[in-house]
Amino acid sequence: MGFVDVSPPTAGLIGSLAASLMYGLNIVAFFTCMYVLLRRRAGGNGVPWFIFCAAVVQFIVSTIHIGNCWRQMLEAFIWDAGSPGASFVYFVEEPAKFTEVINKALVFVESFLTDSILVWRAYIVWGRNIYICVAPVSRTLPTPFNFLAFS
Numbered sequence: 001m002g003f004v005d006v007s008p009p010t011a012g013l014i015g016s017l018a019a020s021l022m023y024g025l026n027i028v029a030f031f032t033c034m035y036v037l038l039r040r041r042a043g044g045n046g047v048p049w050f051i052f053c054a055a056v057v058q059f060i061v062s063t064i065h066i067g068n069c070w071r072q073m074l075e076a077f078i079w080d081a082g083s084p085g086a087s088f089v090y091f092v093e094e095p096a097k098f099t100e101v102i103n104k105a106l107v108f109v110e111s112f113l114t115d116s117i118l119v120w121r122a123y124i125v126w127g128r129n130i131y132i133c134v135a136p137v138s139r140t141l142p143t144p145f146n147f148l149a150f151s
Contacts, residue, residue: 008091012076016069023066030059054117058110065106072099108147115140 006014033055037047075097076090090097119136126132 007088009076009087012087012091013073016073019066019069023062026059026062030055050120051117054113058113061106061109061113065103065110068099068102068106072097072103075099104147108143112140112143115143 037052037055076087080086080090115136119133119140122136123130123133
């Protein structure tokens with residue numbers, strides 16, 4: 001079986017469904033993380049503030065992202081569905097809609113936060129050795145430029 005062309009509206013629906021499923025897993029992971037950070041470590045060394053803040057910020061950003069994905073689906077298939085092919089026009093002929101720009105910006109923020117956490121963890125795990133962070137930082141710093149170039 002060869003490749004099958006998928007229309008942009010179908011791809012948008014499938015992408016939003018997949019994002020929603022991943023968001024469900026994200027909810028479970030977030031609350032498990034908060035439980036471990038706040039309950040289990042309460043008697044120990046205390047809560048690592050960087051990990052706590054990063055988890056909360058990432059959860060907020062992913063919540064905004066999934067809400068924006070569903071906003072796009074409402075716009076494309078419900079609110080702008082007055083004429084045949086309106087969803088196709090929404091996804092193809094108007095790619096610079098505000099919701100699309102927000103989605104791309106949120107993906108950038110999520111990616112940059114995740115990469116930054118990885119660099120910080122490498123720094124801590126390797127005994128606060130700054131040289132171990134050179135390669136990951138050289139990969140993380142160009143992220144804003146990649147976002148601007150390929151958006």
